[in-house]
Amino acid sequence: MSSKRFDQARPFLSLGIIVLAWLLLPVGVKSFLRVTFFELQAPVQVTASYVRDLQEFWADRSHSKDELIEAAHQLRHAYAGYEFQAQQAEAQQAEIARLEGLLRLPSNPKYRFEPARVCRRDLSGWWQQLTIRKGSNYDLTVGAPVVYSGGVVGRVREVRLYEADVDLVSSPRLRLAATFENDTRPVSYQGGNNPPLAPARGIVEFVPPDIVAYSSTPLRLVTSGLGEFPPGLTIGYVQRLETSPDGLFQSGEVSLDRRLTELTEVTVLVQLPPD
């Protein structure tokens, strides 16, 4: 009878012993185990990501030639547009460099663009993060800005050997100094508490009272350039601002791009040392 009771209690006893052992382990050992776990887990995630890429590749091969020709047409149009914009940007860069030279200003920080595939998305009520398929093996650093064609993706939070975690712009752990388009005064942007499957949102605070936002003409919130991020990158759009009870500032919700939840490829901006 007593041995039967012991058998029934054995799982709980084992769990208790394990928890106790974990609690008593030195911090260094715990830290080592944690890092080892993630480093060992990384190849699995990376492999799964490559498998998904392979799956997409074969799915793409199933398209007909007509579809591919049509896609190539669209790509050529887009390419022509981007080519023109790239030329304009180049001319503007040259002008900026000339003015900086005239005014003897220090040049803006320069970045190396490091494209990276997204191998895991963690979009829950608690976490808003991506795992990308590059890490310290590509010299990524903690705090590096991550962007995509729609603007800000987030900021690198943790770098491992083969992968890195990125705090999404929708994460409450991410705060940025932002400005509204055509305004120079800095405001504070912070990711919101986003429930799963809901459109991602953030919060903008410390907005001067004279700035007005309408739902018909939302204001574009962009990076200020005062931190790690280069200026002018889209964070999101603000449709309504509310004055705080003390009348000093306004605050409001920032609608973030829906594509953030579907990203497959992002670019990490790795800052280059000054010349």
Next chain:
Amino acid sequence: MSIIESYRPQRFRLMFFQGLIVAMLLVLAGGLAYRQIVRFGDYGERERLQNQRRVLVPGPRGNIYDRENRLLVGNRSRFAVTLYLDELRREFRREYIEVVRRYRESEAAGELSRSDRPSPSQLEQISRAQVVQRYLDEVNRLLSRDEKVDMNQLNRHFQQQLLLPYVLLDDLKPEEFARLIEELPVQSPLQVYTSSTRYYPNGSAAAHVLGYVRATDEVSGDEISGEDLKTYAFKGTVGRDGLELQYDPLLQGETGAAIFRVDPAGFRVNPPLEKHAPRQGERLNISIDLDLQMAAEKAIAQFETLKGAAVALDVRTGEVLVLASKPDYDLNDFSPRLSQASAQKIHETGAWTNLAIAGVYPPGSTFKLITSLAGLRSGLISVDGFTVDCEGTVRIGNRNFVCDKSAGGVARHGVISLRDAIALSCDIYFYKVGTTIGPDAMAGEARRFHLDQPTGIDLPYEVRRMLIPDPAWKKKVKDEAWFAGDTANMAIGQGDVGVTPLDMACFVASLARGETTTRPTLLHDPNRPRQHTEPIGLPREQLEAIFEGMEGCTTRGTAKIFNTPTYGIPGLRIAGKTGTAQTSRDGNKINIAWFVCFAPVEDPRIAMAVAIEGDTPGEQFAGGHYSAPVAQAVLKAWFEKFQRAAAAPFTVH
């Protein structure tokens, strides 16, 4: 039968002890019940007082706008980087252990003796300062600064204001704020704290009207729950002068509060149990017109070193459109606090005084309007029937009185009646009127217009020492007899007569309406009704004659600069009166240039009084040359607006 079996206890002894134990238990139970039931409330209250603290956050003050809703006083944000010390308890403890360990090692190595070791409380202070300095170094790194922790200030804060965030750096620039927002982790004990400070977009404009505030530790939290708790309060502000003082209760924001639970060491342990957000104070729309105010201040400032004041009123409502006083000060110098150097500069220039309500001057020839009214009301003179032959001098009593011209010479106006006497400001005529009607009639008329009293304007520190003398006053105060020369002096606004520019502006506004009282106010109400007070009591034609004389002053008389291309305002008929008075300062005679007026003559809307002090003893200083241009600048700005408003299409919404 054994001994044990045969034993029979003494029953009464057992019962005694049982009773004793029961009684003791009852006492214990009663005591427990007393403490747990009867004293429950008391102990609960004591526990609440012991482990709860209240933090008060003053609400920002209300904004002040001019009559056209332009911001005159607002609040600007003030960013500071702060450290919440209660989140550093463990770090303080660890650092303390580390500091003690280092001392012990030094002692063991023979570098220090045991007596060199600081006391435990000093070690605590050292360890706290080192922890805080580490955080400050992090901020220094982000902002490229090199700030050091002030240990005394930190200890004071720790002892007295532990629940308030400790300010590491105050008044950050927007770029610094942005950098910290982006670089500091969201959960860091370092946080960017925002507060407000007064902001004056127009610098020194209307400085004396708007006033200023000072920081105060007295933040009202009476209406917020927890008034019996130990309370910490952020610094608030309180009005010290001007409208900031006058309407302080209205402008004061609603205090916000948070009640925290604290541990025995006084550290915050939880999110607030209760929280009320602060609210901004009420907005104030004042009657000042910023355009006119700035025109007046600019016009006075053109005289550079001269002091002066200008007041303009809405004739119909008494609303103050302009209340300017120079020299003045930049209100932004007071925000967040006035430096010693700025205070010294203000003191040296005499800019603290609002001359419009605290500058008491003899009104000079502008008082001739009172003399005229008194004469006409007495029936002893008439508009055309009473004439005087002005030969430049007249002997009154045992003194010769001359007819001053603005250039300082002697005027000979010949035979002159009321209209021309006002227009040309003939002293001889008014000496004659004064001696004809006597001092009591003039004093009585001045008092009818309340020139002997404060106007009651809604501003602090309006003086009460304006004076309308008469023989009884002179006997009582100076114990001297009243002479004919006193009457002559009073007739032209000299001698002991003393009024403020605001008094004279109210008088002119009343005169323009044909009434005796104008109650000035600085509050703007677009629906304020026209003031109706006691009529002057003169036939319309007599009042018109005075107005004609005043209009003559600006077209051909002592203020004929209004008839020149430079100063003329085409289309605007102005009724004015100049004045030049002498007053004694530090034993020297100083001239005061006056100009009072209203316009348009046919439908009075704006009334003005301007007084400019000369700065050179004995200098001739005519109102037509100094004060009239100031009035012209204001009238020109007003008339442009008036015409624009009249030309604007009427729209029905």
